[in-house]
Amino acid sequence: MKGAALDTPHIAFVGAGNMASSIIGGLIASGHSATCITAADPFPASLERLRKSAPVAVYNDNAEAARSADIVILAVKPQIMAEATDSIAAVVRSNNAVVISIAAGVTIASMQARLGPEAAIVRCMPNTPALLQHGASGLFGNDNCSAQQRDFAQRVLSAVGITCWVDSEQELDAITALSGSGPAYFFLFIEAMIDAGQALGLNADIATKLALQTSLGASQMALQSDVDLAELRRRVTSPGGTTECAVQSFEQSGLRKIVATAMHAAADRAAEMAREMG
Template sequence: MSEGLAEQKIGFLGCGAMARALCGGLVAGGVPKAHLRGSDPNPSQRENFADSLGIETTGDNEVLVASSDIVVLCTKPGLVAEAIGALPETLRTEPRLWISIAAGIRLSALEQSLGTPSRIIRVMPNTPALVGQGASVFCPNASANESDRAAAESLLAWVGTTWEAPNEEMLDAVTGLSGSGPAYVFLFLEALAEAGQKQGLPREAADALAFQTVLGAARLAIESELSPAELRAQVSSPGGTTVAGLAELDRAGFRDAVDRAVTAATHRSRELGE
């Protein structure tokens, strides 16, 4: 945890699951709970946030923003403009850092809502952040400074890995790959476990074996100096079982299907941002 971030008052505008994950990471990283606050119009969301983290909450966004050096926008994308627009102009234009995790809301739209110059960082996280294993990418606007970048990186590092995109356009591809990627993996897990059941495995065993296989393979790929292609070749003995299985995946167009999925999600992200 950077010392600068620990000294900041950080408010989460929206108290949903991702806000709880990010705030929980800050608590684990040593940010004083007194420096953290959440706001949400939904009483049950506020209650869950407060009970799970021991953090003060409010139903008043103005109170939250006024007391925060950094505001993390965690509302649903369709509510961002409304939430910002309801704030007094003085609060929108005061010098503070805004970090948005709202999918598809571009920096230009945030700048238009907040006013220029506003220090803004747009983030594309993914759902494994809920268990501290996220893959997040962030992109600052022109007004954000090095301290702002460091604050965003420190915040995101507590819920997984993070990378700064050199330009905002890349966030569409990020959305197609890592933003939507967990759903692709969940579908593969479903299919893998169901296939095991068809071969006679009990459901509980098939699920456990599929989950651990994907988890272990990902860990091996991360820790190994070999590429995924090289790791695949290591377990693909000529005439063996793995080669037989891979041949069927190739015949079914597995690689092409993944490519088309990422492409479709990337294009949809661009459309939503227009």
């Protein structure tokens, strides 16, 4: 890797949309020098928005942005991944840069076919809370990735949340079903709670505030607790009380099976997308 000796590697972003801007913001907030970050995007408006939020160098040309890069982050839509990888292939080979893709459904094999057989590639499945530095990302790297390159990838994604490495690329489908699509599940559940609260007589504002704060508080309790979720649930479920009645209703309605079926559907679709893109 060209910049392997550097404690602060040069990071180039191909694509300057919301996720790229969020990662850049997280990197700078964590102490990564803005002078070691570049970004490219074909849309001037995207580059202008990025420049207003972060003092990084921006380009219209992908290869120019990646010219000195140790890490190239592909933050583009899956439909233009082929074009993006072709544009940086020569620079990646010259720099021995690690490529990190955050595009859903684009396999390492399909990227390697364009970047070259020796390319070090990490696939990442982030989720939208990364926009607020509260993301959860699954990572998988091919055998060409050195320990330092894996460390670089983890440092980049840790700037916007937690990271978890998986042992096989196929596991990213499960990551997609769990944390990638997961925020939408919680939004739906919160919507349902708000609707039910209104049906019970609360106005929309009160129902919304209470449902949102309850979800936040429950998450914080789970994150900070030294016991598992089942025990936490037991501690707030008094025998014969209101919570027990509600939980029993959920269980009798097959909530666990509903969640499992939905997540299997999401994982199957992720695998199907990979086959389509491949």
